[in-house]
Structures are given as C-alpha cells and as structure tokens.
Amino acid sequence: MRRLPLTLLAASLLLASGIASAANTTIPATAVKTAEQLRDKAMRDDTGYRIVTSLTTEVGPRLAGSEADQRGVDWAVAKFKALGFDKVYTEPVTYPKWVRRSEHGAIVSPFPQSMVLTALGYSPGTPRGGLTAQVVKFDSLDALKAADPATVKGRIVFVDYRMQRYRDGHDYGVGSPIRVQGPVVAQAKGAVGYLLRTAGTDPHSRTPNTGVTGFRDPAKAIPAAAISNPDADQLGRVLAYGKPVTVRLDLDCGIEGEYTGANVIGEVTGAKHPDQVVAIGGHLDSWDPGTGAIDDAAGVAIAMAAGKLIRDLPQRPDRTIRVIAFANEEMGLWGGRAYAGKHADEVAKFQLGTESDFGAGKVWRMSASVKPEARGAIEQIARVLAPLGVAYDAGRPGGGGSDLSQMHGKGMAALSLTQDGTKYFDWHHTAADTLDKIDPEELAQNVAVYAAFSYMAAQADGDFGSAPGAFAKDGAGE
Template sequence: MSQFRLTHTAGLSLIALALFSPAAQAQDVTTIRTAEAIRDGALADNRAMEIVTEITTRFGPRPAGSDSEQAAAAWVADWMRANGFENVRVEEFPLIGWERGTDTGAVVGRFAQPLAVAALGHSPATPRAGVEAEVVRFTSLEALQAATEAEVRGRIVFIDLGQMQPMQDGSGYGPQTRVRGLGPAAAMAKGAVAYVMRSVGSDYDRLPHTGTTRYVDGRPTIPSFALAAADADQLSRLVGLGEGPIRLRLFSSARTYETTSQNVIGDIVGDERSNEVIVLGSHLDSWDQGTGAIDDAAGGAITLAAALELVEGGRRPARTVRVILYGSEEVAQPTPETGNGGGVYVRGVGDEAVADHIIAGESDFGADRVYALRLPSGAQGSAFQTAATQVLYPIGVLASSVPETSGGADVGPLAQAGVPVFRLAQDGTRYFDLHHTANDTLDKIDPEQLSQNVAAWSGLIWLIADSDVTFRQTPAE
C-alpha cells in the first residue's frame, strides 16, 4: 500500500463523516466521486516519471536561451499535440543568455589550497589572468552595506551568512537568496573587484549552488561566485585565524549573448465554458550543472500528467485547463523587454483574456510529496475548501489556513494582474540540498512521491474545472 494512503479505520471514517457532510460540499456528489477516481488513477500511473525521464535524458541541462532549452520546448510542444492537447503554441521572446565557460577559485599564498566554486549567473567574466586580491569577510548583507568604501575597495568581498537550515516549507531560502541577488551590486558600489558567498543551500556536499545575480541599470556587476558550504567554512576559519591577509584568486570565462527563450502552451479545452481558463504552470529552463530534474522538469511532468488524467476514459472538464511550461525563469535580465516568461504570457494574452482566468497554480518545488493546499483568501473556510479536503486528505494533503497570494515566479504576473492563485505545497526538506547544483539529476526523484503530486493536482483541478466556483469572490457567510 502507498505510504501516502491513510488507513481507513473506523475512527477515521467517523471523523470523515463529521468533517465532510454533504451540505458543506461545493460540488455535487458525482463531481467529487469523479475527482476521487482521477486521484486514485493518478496514484497508479507512472506517466509523470516517463515525462521527466524523457526531458532530462534527451536534453540534459537547459539553460535559458540555450539550444537545449529550445529543443526541449519543441519536444514538449510535439508531445502535447500527440497527447491530445489543443491550441498548442510556442511563444518566443528575446533573451540575453548566459554561458558559464570555466570557473575556478583558490586561496593563494601561505595557506594555498583549491576552493569549490561556481560562477553566479549573469555575472561577468574575470580578466584572462583572473582576479587576485585580499578577502574582506562579512556575516550579512547589512554589514557589507554599512562598511566604508576604504574597507572594501580593491578587495574580494566574502559574505558568509551561515548555513541554511532545511525546512519543510523552504522558508530559509529568502534571507539567503537576498545575499546572492543584492550582494554583488553592494560590493561593486564600494569598489570591490569580485564577490564570493556561501552557497544558498542546506547540504554539505562539496558542490556549490549557482543562481542568478541582478543587473544594475541594465549592466552586469562584478565577477561573482558561490562557494560550497565546506569551502565557505574553510575560508571563514582562515580569515578567523587572524594571521595576516587571506588572498583569493578567481577565474571565470562566462559570457552573455543574444538569443530567445519561449513559453510552451497547450490546452485541455473545456466542453461547456471553454473561455474560462485554469493555468497550471512550471518552467522548462534549468541551470547548467545538473540536468534540472527537480528544478523544474518534475514540475512540467506533474502538470502535464495531471492534465491528461482529467480526460482519461473520454472525460472532459467544463472549463479549459491550460498547461504552460515557461521559459527563462532562472535568470535575471538587463531590461523588462527581455526574459520573464510569466510576464510575456500576461502581456501576450491581454487584459480582457486575463479576466477570464479563473485561477493559476505552479509546480516548482521539486518532486517530493504534497502536504498542504493553500487556496486564495476568498476560498478560505469555504464549501469548496471542504470538498477539496475530502478529495485530498486521503493522500495526506491537509487544508492550510494560510491563503496563497503570490503563486510563484512564473504565475506571479497573473497574480499581480488579479488572477487568484493556489499552491499545492510540497515537502521541501531536502530540496535545497540539490537546488541549482550538479546533484539535480533524475535519480533524486522518488516515483511514488511524484505520482502523489499528480494525484493531488489532478483531483483538485477536476473539482475546479468541473464547477462554477469563482475564486475572485469572498464566499458568502
């Protein structure tokens, strides 16, 4: 028996009867029973594992704008057509691509030793001879911002915020990723020649976590690197010895180039209210070091497989279910006109069509099990939430009292345009062990947990798609 199925004891049955009385259900009994059947069929299906295997095997890493991302997008579009999706299209947009090249780092001088580093995305190359300078260490972004220019000028800034702690909801990521996004600009403003930071990750593998930096006024900052956790500890200890300056030599041959990325879009067209659209999002691009299995080929596989579960056996939802595999989620861009597949989609469909979008959700947090459902604020405590809980509780998904407001990087622009968003929250306890590293590979995906994701998505989406519930309104008391 699946570890995600609850044992149906007499006690649980009594609890279920108390919680899920027919008067509290938003949908009729047939809709709920169909959602339960779709859920159970998805648990026994390995289609999502087949999709993620195809994408990661055929195309490997898929950096935004690269040949491999473009080829993967063409393959997904063909797969959609072959599997009955309608209105399949590839929506291209301009992008500044970034290619890593070679990156190295080392302590030089008295304590000479190599360091495991990864250049941060969209940071520029060093000079051909590399850059060598004394390290100045800070323990927070705020400490760097408060430093004098004299403390920083001509040096390599090193920020060690301390190791990120693994958390189920991934909430440790935000404070750490600020250091990656804003640190290079702050160091450059004070005259630093390069920037290094502890990897944004919760593991102690000697594999640095990459990720994007930000442009300043449309221009790149300074050569910037992430250190593997063990190497960050080592560098902090060396500085802490207090036996004179510690010097680093860093090298990067990274380059940028003009290219295109794309969104891949396909519909399961509704048979009654086809103009009413539900968006299931993920992103197709990945970083270059692994094969982008958990970030985010898994998300695309989950949403594609969930959409197909809805129409097994000739079923057809009332509303249209639109699956979008967005391009260029991972990287910053110098101008608003480049990159940002989520923004491109919203601008492309226009305000009138956005108004017909019922709800949107995004799968972009790996492949481990879903444990909670977060609905828009208007659905908190509603009859729909009760019905959704009836369908999802047997596979270990609980209703959350925390409303979903942001949606995620890709569907965030829809949320900003007024479209309600939901989240099927995944267990992220080990996600940041693998995120943006060479360890993000297919073998890290548990097929059973992946199928539980598909079951949660497909059961929930049937309830939404085969109903007239609108999440833009607050439920009546």
Template sequence: MRIHTAFALALLLTTGAQAADTESSATRIPDSAITQVTGLRERALKDDVAYAITEGLTSEIGARLAGSDNDLKARDWMIAKFKALGFDKVWSEEVSYPRWIRRSESAAVIEPFAQPLMVAALGNSAGTPKGGLETEVVRFESLAAMQAAPDYLVNRKIVYIANPGMQALKDGHDYGMAAQVRVSGPASAAAKGAIGFLMRSAGSDQNRIAHTGVTHFEDQAKAIPAAALSSPDADLLDHIFARGKPVKIHLDIDCGMDGSYTGANVIAEITGSSRPAEYFLTGGHLDSWDAGTGAIDDAAGVAITTAAAHLIGQLPQRPARSIRVVAFANEESGLFGGKAYAAQHHTEIGKAVLGAESDLGADRIYKLTATVKPEARAAIAQIAAAVKSLGVDYDAAAPGAGGSDLSAVHAVGMAGLSLHQDATRYFDWHHTANDTLDKVDLEQMRQNVAVYAIAMYLAASAEGDFGSAAGAFAKEADSD
C-alpha cells in the first residue's frame, strides 16, 4: 500500500512539474504590448499610406508582368518607396525564372455560326502557327471527363472544357477547382494529342472580359496554345454546341517563352529594439498580369503590409523583433519569389518567428487562422482578441500557411498566420483588365492595415516563439 501511495505521490509531483514546465515554456504576449495596440489601431484606421502606394504603383508603373520592362521599373520604384518611408534596411535578392511574353490573341467560331470570341492567352501558353489554327473543337463538361476520354476524340483538335462558372463567395473556395482546370488542363489535353485548349475563365463575373493566369507544362517543348474564354463567350459556345453540329474555331495567339530573366525580391526592414535578428515576415507580390494595372493583385497586398510596418516604425517604443516586408518577384507564374526566399533563408528559418502575406485584394479581413506550435496557441488567441473589435473572428481549428508566397517559406519551417480577406468581389476582377485602382475601397484597406499592424506588433513583441524551425511544419505543409 505504501508503494502505491509513493508512486501516486511521485506521479502527482511529476505531472505538476510537467504542467509548470509547459506553462513556463508557453509563448505569451506581455501586457505592455497589448496596451500599445489601441493607439496603433486608431492611427491605422486613418492612415492613407497603403492607398498612396497602391495608387503610385498603378499610376506610375501600371501592369508588372514578370520579366517585362515594368518589372524592373517596379523594383526601382519599390526600393525608392521603402527608403522614402524610412525603413532601416532596404535590399534586394535575385530571383531567376523563364520569361513568357504575350503579344496578341484572338478567336472566333467559324462553323456552324460565325461569332467572335473574347479570349486571353494563359501564361506559359505556346503560340499558334502564323495565321492561327482553324480546326474542330471537342467539348467536355469537366477536366476529369476530358482526361477519361479516348485519345482519338481529342487528337488534332482544340479541347474546350466548359467547367461551371465560379460563384462569388466570401472564402473564394470555387477558385481551387477552376484554377486546377487552368493549371493542368492544357498539358493533359496536349498529352492526348490536342493542338489547342480553351476553357471558361476562372472568375466569378459575367463581364465579357477573359481572365488570364498561369498554366503548367512539364516540358515546354510540348506546350500547346491555351486560352480562357470570358464567361459570356463560354455560354455562347455552349449554346452553339447545343445545336448538335460540329464546331470549328479559329484561334490565333502570338505569345511564348523568351529565354530566362533575373528579377529580384525587394526587401525592407524595421529593426527590432532588443532581438533584431529575429523578425515577423510579411509582404505581397510585386508582379502582376499584364491586362490591368495590378491594383488588387497585388499592389494592394504590398501596400497594406508596407503601411502596417511603417506605422510600427513610427512608434516611440518598437517591438523586440524586426518587421521584414518582402515585395516578392514573379508569384503569378509559379511562386518564384517565395521559393527563392525559402531556398536562400531555409537554414535560418527559425529567425522568421511568424509570417503573414496579403494577396487577396483589399477588402475586409474577417478571419484569422494559424499554424504554430501548441505552446504558442495562447499567444495567437491574444492576437485574435486584439483584432476582434475590427470584425475578425478566430478559427483555432483551421491551419494558416501565411499566404501565397509564404506557403513556400512555411513549407521549410516558418510558423504561419493567415489573415483571410473577404473574396466576394475579388474573383470578378482577378487576372483581368478590370484589376484597376477603382476596385480598392479605402475604408476596407485601412481595416487591413490595422489588422496587420496589430498582428505584426504583438507577434514581434511575444515572449517565446511560435515554433519556426527547419522542417517544423512539414506534415501540415504537405497537406496544404
């Protein structure tokens, strides 16, 4: 009986010691930092720096297709802007990638009824032969239906995938399905012998404007001409097919690969007060597609995070850690900037204590999620409580990779914070000529700046870390 009692006492003492160790190792945000964010929030809600940056990039530079002349102009512009805003450090890191160029595109139904079609060539598409293609089109309801079809139905034809149009949704989840058709559809069609590819645009609008976006070919030598139809033109083509007659289309695309290009991630830092080597990682991507002026995708993201960091830099007492803002290179064609950053900094990934990128426009942030070590959950809850008054809910059960480019950095071990923006309007304009400054709502943008500034400041002030380490979140990253 005494043995059992002694064992129980030892177990109780051990459990108590473990609980005490867990409590002492838990990451927390000090009360002194919490008290600072009220003033930070009020300044952010009146701040115009984010809007000014977005206006400047779209008015003075415009479209920023990776590898174009405007790519270099945008980098120089952003370096100058970071310096003018008083960031303590500003530098760039080279990023190399294949360069794709667009010159022109057109399409028309030839038979059975002559009709012009509004199209946009997809990034990495091959061009048509001079004079274009004129051949029969075979229609499939979905990517899966095309992939399951016998090759002879597709061979020497243009494939058209009439996937259903996207719905305008707050979380934008329809985009995943549509983007999968765009990214893998042309290569799948080419493997079956198709000589061209058309799809309904990956967008939620009914404007007669097509949405571009990247597609992927493992072997660029096997690339075929690929384009997206505006949603009304996809409807028109569906109506023509419903007549039950063979459909022939003329497709003329002048585009293609043009060697390689060396761009750069532009990086700026607000130096922390006591642990400057560690930092909160944030930013957006500096490149855009070439149709609009890249206001919501993603001048706004660069602007929001830059403005939030700038506000923190103006505080009389800075947080312990630094705030690092990255204007990433060439996200649109395959996360090249994010992947390059991850490759260059993976051996010191523990210094990036937490990261959040803005890349879904400028409408209101409504939800916060995170992927951190268990001992840091309470600190994330503190951040969530601080932004609750701004209309941001916390979903503790959902993961957070940090954002598009930061997904690559998260994959090598950075803890991730995702600040989810309302995407209801976003996919109406995404990757189109309608991606312009008038789509940015100033009050909603200010709310974004406030949320980012609070989250950055509190995370950079935390006592303890969020779990960033080489390979720390490999399982979560693999399942994203």
C-alpha cells in the first residue's frame, strides 16, 4: 500500500479529530424513558413540599450572618444525609455581617403620620433620635442620575416607581436597580437618606419589600429604606400639595464586622464519570421579615427532592448530581461567587447546571446556553418536559439562575427554567413570604422538571460545551 506523505497524514488525523470533537451530543432512548418515569413519579411525590415545610418551620427566616444562618447550615447537612445523598460537605463563605434591629418612619410635616417601611441591606443606622430632613422626589433612577446635586444635597431622596406584574417578572429589571443603585447615586449627590417605593407588586398590602443596596463602604452609605405601595401613594399625595415635606427615619441597623457561613453541598455520585457533574440548587439564606418560603426555601427543596428521586433509581446516574444550597445570595451572590472562585478551574467538568430562585410557580419556559452540537440533546429534554407545560425558547440564552450564573460566567453550560412569577413580587422579600404561598402541585411540577432534565444531562452521550470562557458572548439569560 502506498504511504501517505507525512503532511497529508497529519491533516487526515486532524480532520478525523475535528469530526470526533464535533459529534452531536445525544441522550440514549433508555435514559429518555427513565426520565419520563422520573417526571411522572415526581408529579405524585410530596418530597419537595415536605422539605420546604421542614426548612420554613424548623429554621424559619435565615438572614445571612444571623443565628439562624448556622441553624440553616446544620439543617441542610442533616437533611442531605437523611435523604440518602452519597456525599455531604460544606465550603466556607465569608461576607460582611449586616444586622437589623428596628425601623420606623413618619411624615413630620405638613401632615404628621406614620409610614410603614423596611431598612435595606447594608444600610447604616440613623443617628440616635432619628434623621429628619426634607424630601425630594424623582420618578425614575435616570431622573435621579440626571439631577443637579444642589437639588439633592441635605435631603432625603424618594424614588417613586411602581412595579407591574408580569409572568416573567421582567419589571424587576427596573425596580431592582432603583433599590441597589439608587442609594449609591443619592449619596454621591449629597443626600442624607433614601426612600423608594417598594420593589414589589402588591398594591394594597403595607408589607414593603426589603432587599440589598449597592453600598459596600460603610463610610460612604446613607440610611436607606423601602416604603410600602400604600405608604408611597400617601407620600406622593402629600408631596402633590406643593408644600415642603419633611420625613423622619429611625433605623437601627448596619454592618458589624464579618461572618463566615457556608455553601452546603450534597451529591449523588455518578457511576461512570463521578468527576463530571450536573449542578442544581437554590440559596439557603433568606430575608428576615417572612420565613423565606418562596425565596428560596422552595429552590432548595426543588433541587434536594430532584436529587433524592434520582438517587432512589435502581442504578446510579452516569454523572454526579450535585445539589448546592448557597450561602448569602440575598446580599450580593456571596455563595455563588465563592463557589465559582473555588471551582473555576473545574468548569469543563460541569455538564450542565441551573438554580431555582424565582419562587414555586410552574416552570413554563426553558432556554439554554450550550454548544451547537448539543442543541439536539436540549430538544430531547424539551420534549420530555413539554407535557408539564414547559416551552423551549431556542432563541434565548440560559443563565443558570442567580448563584450558578457565576459558574456560567466562567464557562458552564446552563439552562434557565423560568417559573410563573406573576405574583412573585407581591411576596418577595416581605413578611408575606410564608409557606402558604406555595402550591404543593406546582412545587411538584418544578421537582419533575429538575429531576427529568438533570437525569438526562447526566446520561447524555457527549457534553454540552462547558469550557473556560465558553459562553462569554451569549448575553444574560435570566
């Protein structure tokens, strides 16, 4: 046989290698059938609801850095073990410790009356006896940014933007920056305090939505709080009289050093590729007014229950199912950023991942950021999820959820599984975030979605494209 020249032989080998590396990722028919069985079993299973009931009852609110933080970690470790996960461990996460003790507010003049408000994360306290100053109102964050500092200096800024309900919750994309960035902008222009109409959608309840600000340096922070929709309406009416309006804030809160909490992780070890993982999870912390049911005990329960259903199969999955209960998502994705920092070098071993952090409404949309050769496998997953009412949006990227967005940013292939958030911001970060807001059947649908997709990803022939920097150009998927 005639020998090929060396250069031609090398080119042939490279071509063959390229063809192999570009092979389509597929999911075997047997795995699809098992996923369908998992899906149907999950819809009849109450494990997720029992887990969320346990967390919200036995631990309750879990403000990061509080005494309940450690109780939550202990609970998660014990729950993973009780559910039969093969490996349970923690990874430390250090962050500023912010505390809330008390909060009061009132219109002092021209028409004295109290206001219902809640201090925002990283807000400092007011001086003893409170802070009293004239209010200046803006209709938007952009208007505040454009304001002459002379109109703001020495005053309490009030940004009056009313969020609307949407199935995908997209108006939070306006409300959240008003809460996070607004106080920082106001402080830089010389304001002495900051108020916003609550970043929430309940028009009637006097339960303002708390949340974090963008303050990081206590020396460059001003007292900041959210007032409920009815109180914002009232303040707006008083301002409409055209007279100077004075408000008093009395906040006892602030940063007290640092605290080290933990991400809590449970694994169902893969039988063939134990070092390759499908990552799912939720965040363990919550704000303190409610019991953190929809934000995010539900997410923790969904992921734990999905992992438990896969663990109970007659055979272990080919790849490891890793469930992560993240620390301190609420005040800056501390758990997610710590996790990504620790595991960035392993990103190629992450098969696929996403986090549940948008309540417990039914999942209605799936999107994905994967390599082109894995789109067929995503379509296979979509067909299994379709009977649950989940539509696949092939033109939309996947972001991985809140904390796992950090691993996605390192190059992890990711899904977004969007829940129905029509009423989510009625309760989000409020005293109304309690177990009664969770429908057991809707929660079971979430578990079915997570169990089915996780198993199929674990059994796939091929990968979904995770690699350092792999999805840098695909945009935000949340």
